[in-house]
Structures are given as structure tokens and as C-alpha cells.
Amino acid sequence: MRMPDIIAKKRDGGQLDQLEIRQLVTDYTNDLIPDYQMAAFLMAVFLQGMTYEETAAMTMAMAESGKCVDLSAISGIKVDKHSTGGVADTTTLILAPLVAAAGVPVAKMSGRGLGFTGGTIDKLESIPGFRTTLTQREFSDNLKRYGVALTGQSADVAPADGKIYALRDVTATVESIPLIASSVMSKKIAAGADKILLDVKVGSGAFMKDLGAAVELAGTMVKIGEIVGRETKAVLTSMEEPLGLNIGNSLEVLEAIDVLSGQGKEALREVSLTLGAHMLNMAGREKSQAAARKLLEKYLDDGTALRKFAEFINAQHGDPAIIEHRELLPQAVCQQQVFGGASGFIEKIDVAKLGYSAAVLGAGRTYKGQQIDLAAGIVMQCGIGDYIEPGRSIAVLYTNDPMKLSAAEQLLRQALTIGRAKIKRPQLILGVVDKDGYHNL
Template sequence: MHAADIITKKRNGEELSENEIAWLIQAYTDDKLPDYQMAAWLMAVFFRGMTDRETAALTMAMANSGEQVDLSQVPGIKVDKHSTGGVADTTTLVLAPLVAAAGVPVAKMSGRGLGFTGGTIDKLEAIPGFKATLERQEFIANLQQYGIAVTGQSAAIAPADGKLYSLRDVTATVESIPLIASSIMSKKIASGADKIVLDVKVGNGAFMKTRADAVILAEAMVNIGRLVGRETVAILTNMDQPLGMAIGNSLEVKEAIELLSGRGTAALKEVCLELGSQMLVLGGQAKTPADGRRLLTNLIDNRQALAKFGEFITAQQGDSAILQDTGKLPQAGFVQKVTAPCQGYITAVNAAQIGYAAMRLGAGREYKGQTIDVAAGIQMQCRLGQYVSCGQPLAIIYTNDKSKLKQADEILQQAIEIKEQPTVIPPLIIGLVDKNGFHDRLE
């Protein structure tokens, strides 16, 4: 085969074969194809798109470009969950022990944060002693014994995706639905999941800004799952304000503990119950989402999910004493309140700007490999629709670098809009996409 022929075919809008796509991806992974030819192909895909079959073939080609995790030694249906990224999205810290406590094995390979989107591994590493990188057999052994294991994403998993994403980032081809969908799904499939639940974020703090675009992405990923034999369900959730009240690694661990203790943010709990109920249905532990929700709620109320979180932390060498004393988590040296400049209703909370403020405080990375401050972040004190008085706290900011307080305060003041009249609060759960298409929760 010749790369130029494949590029020409896609440029002309023709459908590529599975073999052509597999050859192209493997050649690029093996450094036998120059960046300029792959960039030309990516741009052709950007403008011409891909059929469902092409997208599925691309997904499997990337999944097959490296190691495949074999979880067949672990009994039960392994259900993975993936979020397209958001602010104060602490769902994995809650969902992993919650779903594991319900009897569905949770095996996750997670990444680190970049930009304003937090990473699960960074959050877990805020726990003193926690070991976030497990060897393959250690990962499987923990999963067999405890029903839960989380480790950092291996560079050997879908290496083609890493190479392609770096190239997409510098060739203006990131915003392509087939490329986004195949990137996400290739890693999930290579990580050994039997079935997949997706949390597709929509709004100012999400990659997909509109419901229409989010539905297209969700349908593309669900179709990939169907075509490659991995049943997939996608939930569309709102990200027009931070999901939880905590933004930042140590702060988010604390919020997860509070939620699993029966307290915590209502919105975060609702999304966790929605995603978790779907995971239980796919995992064969609940007949309906309503049954799954009841089971998960009971596991929070009787603290079995919290106990599973402690078991998980101990299994990965972390200090589970944080469950009784969150003061053992890393603490920031400087704390400052951000107060309302006037009275009125909160009519806008720009999640992306708030995430950026947390990043500037040290909680996130502006570039790969940057060291972060796990104690830094923001604790929100307000939500959309709330009435606030002049001088009332809107947020509390945490950092170990005093010089960063002023800029974060200014960003937050701009991100939170206060007006005399209240606003309509958007629904948290927008809809669901499964093998039968999009189901609108707003109708």
C-alpha cells in the first residue's frame, strides 16, 4: 500500500477499507510514515469525515497499535466509565468504590490533568502514600481481591492515539468527531473493558459547547462500541457550572469522602447515581437504572461504599485514615475568600474560567510534565440561581504561592455573574444515547 493513495482516496470522499486504515496507523506508529503525510490524511478526514465503519476501523487500529489488557482472569462483567472532561468532575473518585461495592469490578486506567481539566491520577496522588502506578499483575490481583483497581495510563496502551493527538494538536484537526470518538474509545477498548459508560459534558466548561454537537459525539462513540462488540451507553450532562463544589486535587478527594459519607454536593451525587446506575445495568447487577439507583443510594447510606473506598486506598498503599480525618490530606499555606461585589442572583458561573483560575493557583498544568500543587484549588460557595448578599463569600481559594491569590480572585470575579433578576437553571441530565439512539430527558 502507498500512503499517497490512501490520502487521495479520503481527500476525494471515498470510504477507506479496514486494511487501509490499519496499515496507515501501524506505519505511523512504527515511524515508517512521515508527519507531513499523516497530517495531510488528518486534514482530509477533518473535511471529509468518516463513515461509522471507518471510525470503528480507526478505533481498533489504534487499540491494536500497542498492548491489550486482558482482564479475563477477573470474574464478572468489567464496565469502564469515561468523562469527556470538565471542572470539579470528581465522579471517578466516587463511582469507582460505589460501583465496586455493588459487585461490578471497576478496572480503570486514568490520566493526569492538563489545562483546566483535572486528572484522576493527580487526585489520587493527593492521598498520602497512594501508589498510582501498578504493574500489570498487581493491577489484576487487586481487581480480583477487592473488585477495584486504578492505575496510570500506560504509554504502551494505544500508542498510536498519543502520536496522532500530538499531531492533531498542531495541525488544527482536533475538532473532528471521528477523530475524537476513536481517540476516546481506542483507549477504553485497549484497557480491557467489556462494556463502557460515557459521561459527555456539554456547556461552557466542556469541550462540546452545544447539545447538538454532544449528541453527535455520543452517537459516534456508541456506534463504535456497537460495531466492535463493546456495548456502550452515553449520558449527556451539563457543564455550565462546576459539577461539584471543589476544584483541585486534595479538595476533590475531601469532597468525594463527604459524598460517600452521605453528605456532599447534590449535583455531583446526581451525576454519580445516573452514571453508576447505568454501569450496574451493563454489569448485570441491576435490571433497570431505577433498581441500580436504589442499590447505590443504599450503599452510600450504609457506608459500604465508603468502606470500599478505604479498602481501595489501603490496597494501593495509601493512608485510609483520611476517611476519618481529612486534615491528613495536603493543606495549602494560603487561603483567601472571594466575595460578592453586590447583592443579587448568580446568573452565570463560567466553569472554564473557574477551572483556569484553579490551574493558575497551581492545581493544574499549563503544559505536560509540569509539577502541580495538590493542595491548591477552589472551594465554591455558590451555585447558579442562588441569591447572595454584598460581601458574601462566592469561593475560597487555596494555594502555597501567595503571589497567585490576586490573579485567581480577579478571574473568579469575572467568571461569576450577579444580576438583579434570577435566571433559568439548565437541567443537569440532558439525555442518554444507547444502541437505539438519543433519548431526550428534557421532553
């Protein structure tokens, strides 16, 4: 295989076969193909696209470039959930214990936050003592014993994806649906779950800004799953305003505890119940959405899910006392209320800008490996459709660096569009994509 021939074939709109794609990924992972040639190939894909078969072949080649987790020794159908990223999206912390409490094993590899989106690993690391790095033996043992285990993604899981993504990031080829889909699915397949549920975010705080692009991405990932033998379903959810009230790592742990206690923001509870019901259906635990949802509501309201959360924390060496003694979580030295500056209704929220405001306070990263302030963040006190006026508190900022407050407040104010019209809150669940296509709700 000559790399210039592969580049030219894709440049001219040709279809690569499975062997060509596998060799391409293997050689690049092993440093046998230089960056400039892979960059040219990625741009050809960006411009010409890939068929479902090509995308599935690239997905499997990346998944098999490193270790693939074997969960076959764990009884039951394992369903993994992946979110395409958002702001105040704390669903993993809620879903892992909630779904496990219903008897469906939850084995999950998660990542850190970058930019305006939060990372599950960072959130869990705000819990004193919590270990986010488990050996394969510890991971399997916890899954067998407690029905839930969560660990950070190691460098030997889908290493080709990490290397290719780094190149995409600097060659303006990130926004390619085949490349996004193969990146997401390669990690999910390598993580070993039997079935995959995707939470594809849509809106100002999501990578996909409009519904059409989100449906296309979801459909591509579902088709990949079908081709490689992993049932995959996608739920499209709105990110036109933060999903929860709390933005920031320890703050989001607090809100997860609220939801697991039968409280919390209704939107966060609703999305968690919807996703959880799909996970139970896919695992064969309940046949209908209604039955699955009723069971999960019961576990939220009677304390079963919260007890499973405490068990999960303890199993990974964290301190479950945070549930009753919230002051054990990281606390910010500085708190500042933000008050309304003009009267009117909130008509629109630039959710990405809110996420960047939290990052300015120290809750997020602007570059990979950056240290973050686990106590920093924002607690929102308003949303789309709410009336605000001078003197009304609209948010509280938290940080350990008072010099960051002014810039963060400015970004937060810029994120809110105030007008005279009372706008309805956005629809939360926009639709579902499965093997039969897109189903509008």
C-alpha cells in the same frame, strides 16, 4: 499503499477500507510515515469526516498498536466509565468504590489533568502513599481481591493514539468528531472492559459546548462500540456550572469522601448515582434504573461505599486514615476568601474560566508534565440562581504561592455573570444515547 494516494482519496471524500486504515496507523506508529503526510491526512479527515466503519477501523488499529489488557480471568462483567472532562467532576473517585461495593468489578485506567479539566491520577496522588502505577499482575490481583483497581495509562496502551493526538494538537485538527471518538474508544477498548459507559459533558466547562455536537459525538462512540462488539452507552450531563463545590486535587478527594459518607453537593451525588445505576444495569446486577439507584443510595448512606473506598486506598498503598483525619491530605499555606462585589443573581458561570482560575493557583497544568500543587484550588460557595451581595463570601482560594491569588481572583470574578433575574439551576442529566439513538429526558 502509497500515502499520497490515501491522502487524496480522503481529501476527495472517498471511503478507506479496513486494511488501508490499519496500515496507515501501523506505519505511522513505527515512524514509516512522516508527520507532514499524517498531518495532511488528519486535515482531510477534519474536512471530509469518516464513516462509522472507517472510524471503528481506526479505533481498533490504534487500540491494537500496543498492549491490550486481558481481564477475562476476572469473573463478572467489567464496566468501564469515561468522562469527556469537566470541572469539579469527582465522579470516578465516588463511582469506583460505590459500584465495586455493589459487586460489579471496576477496572480503570485514568489520566492526568491538562488545561482546565482535572485528572483522576492527580487527585489520587494527593492521598499520602497512594500508588497510581500498578503492574499488570498487581492490577489483576487487586481487581480479583477487592473488585476495584485503578492505574495510570501506560505508554504501551494505544501508543498510536498518543502519537496521533500530539500531531492533532499542533495541526488544528483536534475538533473532529471521528478523531475524538476513535481516540477515546481506542483507549477504552485497550483497557479490557466488557462494556463501556461514557459521561459526555455539555456546556461552558466541556469540550462540547452544545447539545447537538455532544449527541453526535456520543452517537459515534456508541456506534463504534456496537461495530467492534463492546456494548457502549453514553449519558449526557451538564457542565454549565461545576459539578461539585471543590475544584482542585486534594479538595476533590475531600468532596468525594463527603459524598461517599452520604453527604456532599446534591449535583455530584445525583450524577454519580445516575452513572452508577447505568453501570449496574449494563453489568446485569440490576434490571432497572430505579432498583440500581436504590441499592447505590443504600450503600452511600449506610457506609458500605466509604468502607470500600478505604479498602481501595489501602490496597494501593495509600493511607485510609485521611477519611477520618483530613489534615493528612496536602494543605495550602494561603487561603483567601472572595467576597461579592455587586448585588444580584448569578445568571451564568463560565466554567472553563473557573477551571483556569484553579490552574493559576497551581491546581492544573498549562503544559504536559508540569508540576502541580496538590493542595491548590477553589471551594465555591455559590452557584447559578444564588443571590450574592457585597460582603457575602462566594469562594475560598487555596494555594502555596500568595503571588497567584490576585490573578486567580480576577479570573473567578470574570467567570460569574451577575444580573437581576433569578435563573433556575441547569438540568443535570440531559439524555442518554444507546444503540437505539438519543433519548431526551
